[in-house]
Amino acid sequence: MPAKSVQRPEGRARLNRKRVLQTAIRLADEEGIEKLSMRRLGVGLGVEAMSLYNHVSNKEDLLNGMIDALYSEIELPSHDDDWKTALRKRSVSVRDVLLRHPWANGLMDSGTSPGPGTLRHHDRVLGTFRNGGFSLAMTAHAFSALDSYVYGYAKQEKALPFDTEEQAAVMASAMLAxxxxxxxPYLYELMGKHVLRPGYNYADEFSFGLDLVLDALERERDLEGAD
Amino acid sequence: MPAKSVQRPEGRARLNRKRVLQTAIRLADEEGIEKLSMRRLGVGLGVEAMSLYNHVSNKEDLLNGMIDALYSEIELPSHDDDWKTALRKRSVSVRDVLLRHPWANGLMDSGTSPGPGTLRHHDRVLGTFRNGGFSLAMTAHAFSALDSYVYGYAKQEKALPFDTEEQAAVMASAMLAxxxxxxxPYLYELMGKHVLRPGYNYADEFSFGLDLVLDALERERDLEGAD
DNA sequence: AACATACGCTTACGGTGTAAGTTTATCAAT
DNA sequence: ATTGATAAACTTACACCGTAAGCGTATGTT
Known part of the structure; x- marks a missing residue:
């Protein structure tokens, strides 16, 4: 009889950092980040709260670890696509991840040093600009501009007091009333003549701004001399 | 003898919502939003925590009120400038406010319905686009794109693990080591050949992206027919 | 002068993150 | 297989949090 399996006949497998982070992410998705406490996370893992501290140095470390784990969920820019296509896909993926984990955006401005998943992601984005013919200085500009837009959009989208077209219509009607x-006057006009139009969906704005930024970056690249 | 002044010879003036919000903003600025509790805010006002609930329905209401108060700090787009200048100044002002109150950005994605200061601000921005010759649909696009960039930039800026040029140099050296x-490889290149250059300052990126977006929006306006 | 109302206070409850110390499980070396 | 070391799970406790409930007093009106 194998000794290792007999040792824990009932309880879950031994805890480790990965399981802690993944369960924390799942709980945050399901019940909201504000409900994620060390005690509840412990319950979710069949363990006491203090046991978590063997794998996470404190709650801040837990939250940072969750963020870094999410970066690995984002589709890296492909080497096969041209730079614009690759970064477009990557940007859509960022937004998808932030829609799937709406609590993440608010945790990403903590100013703590980035984890390996984060570094890898950024390195690949930088590389995509460089190999797309951007000078180093222009790459720095472009990286800042693109990610500012992408993360900012996700934030605006979450801040809206409506999600679906129906909710938007209800909200717009309420505001008009x-x-x-x-x-x-201008909010009035926007609500009445734009938001209330059938088919309105704020989510459509993402593409407009994304292409706006990517196309503008391409022009800037072409205006510059070679690196 | 004036009765009103004799009634409160020692204690501060009577509490009101405005004083509560302003003191809360000051405390958040000085000690960080995570240190702002109802009890500490009470101390800052010379009052017990529970007294605050006469002027604020709960902590969430307090935080929303703080955000709405900040919107009144932002310089509204001027009627005298052309649309691009007006929105540029306004965008710079947004960033200034978010630098002055770094905790605010993270509170603005709560999805609650906006206060009067917020509405006024948005209305004026919409109006600036409309009077600048943008169609209604293009105004919606432009509003989303511009504010996504501006708030996203502020967020990225805060997420950086350094503030000053010296800190950036220290951080970059540490990463290289x-x-x-x-x-x-690309992070390496960026740190070594760009960030470590004398005079590097991430704050300079704001203007690049802002002009990128504003110029691109002007193009889009011109490509469209009239409204 | 009397009343109604608004407002500040006290107390209490269930929750939080985590420091400190104890017990138990796992693994390495004999 | 036994021992000893180490890692990890647990128990207890503390200071702090948001806020419900209820009380007393100051304020403003009649």
Whole structure:
């Protein structure tokens, strides 16, 4: 009889950092990040809260680890596509991940030093610009501009008080009914003539801005001399 | 003898929502948002924690109120400037406010319905696009793209593990020393040949991206027919 | 002067992150 | 297989959190 399996006949496998992080991510997705406490995470893993501290140095470390794990979920820019296609796909993937894990965006401005998944991701994005003919200085510009847009969009999308087209319509109607048109004429116009149009979906704005930025970056690259 | 002044010879003036919000903003600036508790805010106002609930319905309401108050700190787009200048100044002002109150960015994705300061601000931005010759649909695109960039940039800036040029140099040197160059070649290049250059300052990237977006939006406006 | 209301206070409860110390499980070397 | 070392899970405890409930007093109105 194998000794290793007999030792833990009932309880789950031994804890490790990966299981802790993955369960934490799942709990944050299912119940919201504000409900994720060390005690609840312990319950989710069949373990006491303090046991987690053997694999995570404190809650901040836990949250940073969750973020770094998410970076590995993002599709890296492909070597096979041209730079614009590769970065477009990557940017869509970033947004998808942030939609799947809406709590993540707010944790990414902690100013702590990045983990290996984060570094790998950034390295590949930088490389895609460089191999796409961007000078080093222009790569720095482009990296900042593109990611500012992508993460900023995800943030705006989450901040909206509606998700679906129906909710948007309800919200817009409520605002039209309650807000004084004289005070907010342009919001009034936007709600009445744009948001309430059938087929309106804020999510469509992502592509517009993404192409706007990518095309503008291409022009900047071409205006520069070679590296 | 004026009755009103004699009633409170020692204690501070009576509490009101505005004083609560302003003190909360000051405390968040000085000690960090994570240190802002109802009890500490009470101390800062010379009052017990529970007294705050007469002016704020709960902590979430407090935080939303703080955000809305900050929107009034942002310089509204001027009617006198052309649209691009007006929105450029406004965008710079947004970034300034978010630098002054670094905790605010993370609170703005709560998905709650916006306060009057927020609505006023958005209305004026929309109006600037409309009066600048943007169609309604293009205004919606432009609003989303511009604010995604501006708020996203502020977020990226805060997420960086360094603030000043010196800190950036220290950080870059540390990364060069610790990271395997073979694994992160492009990060390596960026740190060694760009960040470590004298005069490097990430803050300079803001203007590049801002002009990139504004110029690209102008193009899009011109490509469209009239509204 | 009397009342109604608004507001500040006290107390209490269930929750949080985590420091400190103890017990148990695992693995390496004999 | 036994021992000893190490890693990891547990128990207890503490200071702090948001806020519900209820009380007393100050304020403003009649």
């Amino acid at each position: 309650q807000l004084p048109a004289s005070e907010y | 610790q990271l395997p160059a073979s694994e992160y």
